[in-house]
Amino acid sequence: KYCEDNSLNAGVIGFKKLISEGQEKVAKYKDQVDALRNDVLPSDLSSLIYTSGTTGIPKGVMLTHSNFVDNVRVCLYQIPVITSEETFLSFLPLSHVFERTATYHVCCTKGCKIAFSESLELLAKNMAEIRPTVMNCVPRLLERIHDKAMKSGTSAGGTKAKIFLWALETGQKYRQVKESGKTPGIVLSTKQKLAEKLVFS
Structure with a gap:
């Protein structure tokens, strides 16, 4: 669970304060933020996903913003029941494009909650604790x-x-x-x- 205590040591702040301070910064630097956003093109590189190398020399696959956006659109078209009320439990590696797209980016798009499993061995325990409505597998x-x-x-x-x-x-x-x-x-x-x-x- 995230912490709401704003009196913690070591420069740690609560989640609500993090959100409010972020909103203040975005408002303060709105012009700079908008300029940075406008400079980003759909064809720009978004991420490098590396192959495992099991069938040859590992390769870094260049994925653009439009790659991710189009994949998310297809995910939500194929599974239209996904809403902001869902709770995802993520346990697949985020170094793999499937988990990155179908969980992380879909949740960012729809405003869903994501819980991250402690380990594959503790997955059943985490499922009982989180009671997710969606798991990509x-x-x-x-x-x-x-x-x-x-x-x-x-x-x-x-x-x-x-x-x-x-x-x-x-x-x-x-x-x-x-x-x-x-x-x-x-x-x-x-x-x-x-x-x-x-x-x-």
């Missing part, structure tokens, strides 16, 4: 999470396993309706709340 890790969740949810057998599988099916239906741009009906919404209480929480 790679297929292999999703397979591991799915297999572990299915094993844990069905291992008891009987009624508990049936409730777990019902909750999964309900959650999938609820998300599909939301992603289609529609509002879930009262029956599905009630089922989703029950699934959250019985399983997902």
Whole structure:
């Protein structure tokens, strides 16, 4: 959690003070800030992303501002349900363009919150603490999470396993309706709340 205490030592200031001082500086140096912004072109270099070198000599890929902007636009077009209310949990390396674009830049565009995982080993613990609404992931890790969740949810057998599988099916239906741009009906919404209480929480 960020700190709101403005009386800390070592020159550390609280988050609210950081924001307010930043706003004051932007207002004070508005002309200079605007001039710097106007000097930046979409075709200008935004970042160098280096390849791993597993298939040859590592290369630095030059990405422009328009590269990132267009990718963010496509992300938000493909997943229009992303709003400023989302909380992302970031655990993939920011040295990779996927995480940089799909998490960091998307959140900057929509005003979402980002929490950063302590480590891959503590990811499950961080998920329980943060309760993210969005996580960008790679297929292999999703397979591991799915297999572990299915094993844990069905291992008891009987009624508990049936409730777990019902909750999964309900959650999938609820998300599909939301992603289609529609509002879930009262029956599905009630089922989703029950699934959250019985399983997902």
